[in-house]
Amino acid sequence: MIAAAAMNPGMSSWMPLTTHTEASGTPDTVLILGPTGVAGRLAVQNARALGAGRIIGAGRGAEALRDVRDLGAETVELSGDPQADTAALASRLGGSTPTLVLDFLWGTAAETAFDALPQMPGTDAVDYVEIGSVIGEGAPCPPHSCAAASSA
Incomplete structure (x- = not known):
């Protein structure tokens, strides 16, 4: 029963992870927006696997x-303050650009990522996969971010 219930949440990250791996190789860094739900936790485990x-x-x-750290991820706690969240995410990225972003949240979390990613060198190599919209349907994408990120 548990395996059946985890199929869709697990596949929501497995497919973009394996597609990215087949096309571009194993991702150096995966950023998961929304790692605390079932799908996000499975995404952490899938990326690790x-x-x-x-x-x-x-x-x-x-x-x-x-709990997410116990699964092997570094974490950033989002506070809802756009400037503080952007700074915290950019700091955690530490100058490296994720090769793959799995976004279960959209809304303000996506805006935070869009604002943090252009600060990183090599942003043009990011595959950004919007999987869900738990936070909201809208996330204005600044032109400098949308031109840099590709949608997988």
Whole structure:
């Protein structure tokens, strides 16, 4: 029963991860927006199973993020303050650009990622996959970010 219930949440990250791996090789860094839900936690595990070099999860809830760290991800706690969240995400990325972003949240979390990604060298190599929209349907994409990120 558990395996059946986890199929769709697990496949939501497995497919973009394996597609990216087949097309471009194992991702160096995977950024997961929304790692604390079932699909996000499975995304962390899938990325780890496929050999991602680094996994960063950005979301809310200190306790839930501790559980995500136990699964092998570095974490960023989003506060809802756009400037603070952008700075925290950019800091956690530490000057490296994720090769793949799996976004279960959209809305303001996507805006935070869009704002943080252009600060990184090599942003043009990012595959950005919007999987869900838990936070909201809208996320204005600044021209400098949309031109740099490709949709997988």
